Amino acid sequence: xxRRTSILxxxxxxxxxxSIISLYELGERRVDVYVSLNILAYYVTYxxxxxxxxxxxxxxxxxxxxxxxxxxASYRVYEVLMK
Amino acid sequence: MSLNRLLVLGINILIASALLxxxxxxxxxxxLVGIGLSTSILGGxxxxxxxxxxxxxxxxxxxxxxxxxxAVTSTLEDLDLLEPQICAIKRSDSTLLVYSxxxxxxxxxxxxxxxxxxxxxxxxxxIPTTLxxxxxxxxxxxxxxxxxxVLVEEFSACKSVRVEExxxxxxxxxxxxxxxxxxxxxxxxxxxxxxxxxxxSSVLDATCVKLINRRxxxxxxxxxxxxxxxxxxx
Numbered sequence: 223x224x225r226r227t228s229i230l231x232x233x234x235x236x237x238x239x240x241s242i243i244s245l246y247e248l249g250e251r252r253v254d255v256y257v258s259l260n261i262l263a264y265y266v267t268y269x270x271x272x273x274x275x276x277x278x279x280x281x282x283x284x285x286x287x288x289x290x291x292x293x294x295a296s297y298r299v300y301e302v303l304m305k
Numbered sequence: 306m307s308l309n310r311l312l313v314l315g316i317n318i319l320i321a322s323a324l325l326x327x328x329x330x331x332x333x334x335x336x337l338v339g340i341g342l343s344t345s346i347l348g349g350x351x352x353x354x355x356x357x358x359x360x361x362x363x364x365x366x367x368x369x370x371x372x373x374x375x376a377v378t379s380t381l382e383d384l385d386l387l388e389p390q391i392c393a394i395k396r397s398d399s400t401l402l403v404y405s406x407x408x409x410x411x412x413x414x415x416x417x418x419x420x421x422x423x424x425x426x427x428x429x430x431x432i433p434t435t436l437x438x439x440x441x442x443x444x445x446x447x448x449x450x451x452x453x454x455v456l457v458e459e460f461s462a463c464k465s466v467r468v469e470e471x472x473x474x475x476x477x478x479x480x481x482x483x484x485x486x487x488x489x490x491x492x493x494x495x496x497x498x499x500x501x502x503x504x505x506s507s508v509l510d511a512t513c514v515k516l517i518n519r520r521x522x523x524x525x526x527x528x529x530x531x532x533x534x535x536x537x538x539x
Binding site (some may be wrong): 253280283 | 311332335336338340342343344347349350351353354356357387458497
């Protein structure tokens with residue numbers, strides 16, 4: 223596998239593990255927080271270590287994750303506005 | 306990490322995370338459900354990243370190019386074809402990449418020979434992947450998709466391919482060239498020209514595809530092609 227992609231996968235997996243452990247230890251019980259932080263970790267890693275080559279599936283994955291993140295964020299904003 | 310190992314790892318994480326979600330739901334711990342969903346995204350990302358083109362394709366292309374260039378360079382020198390007309394001629398079972406002084410000599414056989422009083426070198430080439438079928442789209446779009454499938458997705462030889470059609474000519478822009486095949490650009494035969502001509506002759510349904518112009522630019526390479534149904538001995 224291309225070196226950049228390997229680094230991306232490793233860094234992303236590390237960030238996910240760190241974020242999961244930290245959130246659980248902090249007593250976080252909201253599901254969407256875990257999901258949105260995971261997606262954020264993915265995008266930060268992707269932006270910093272941009273893989274030289276991608277495939278069509280990766281582009282679809284990027285769009286799907288963005289939609290999920292947007293839905294989670296908009297749900298939270300909606301919740302705040304309705305209070 | 307190879308494709309299969311990453312895919313297996315991703316699927317394993319997906320299964321484990323699904324079990325974690327079920328367990329979290331059963332004991333009513335939403336934190337565990339969150340962890341399960343989060344790790345399922347990780348598993349999905351790993352599984353999808355296993356589809357990125359692997360190095361071996363690029364290494365194979367580099368080795369093939371190296372062997373071909375070493376063999377072809379001295380032959381072209383001996384045939385006095387260092388500034389040749391290059392074209393791809395479609396045959397039933399393969400495509401012949403022809404180096405000649407005259408454009409598109411159709412009466413050629415694989416190897417070295419004479420056609421129209423001029424020496425030629427014909428290299429048989431086969432595309433290793435299945436190309437897209439025409440489905441009502443323009444030929445330039447079909448060519449772009451096919452070249453992307455071969456150059457970007459199969460060989461990772463570049464980042465993007467763009468094709469424009471202008472007055473019967475196809476202008477192919479290849480950008481983001483990979484380091485390994487890029488070193489062949491100054492050689493008489495480079496993998497980009499070879500693959501573009503071969504794919505074009507298959508996709509455009511033409512007897513002969515001529516290379517009209519080839520320009521190496523700082524960010525890539527530009528190839529201008531013309532497809533001819535009957536070929537020309539001009």
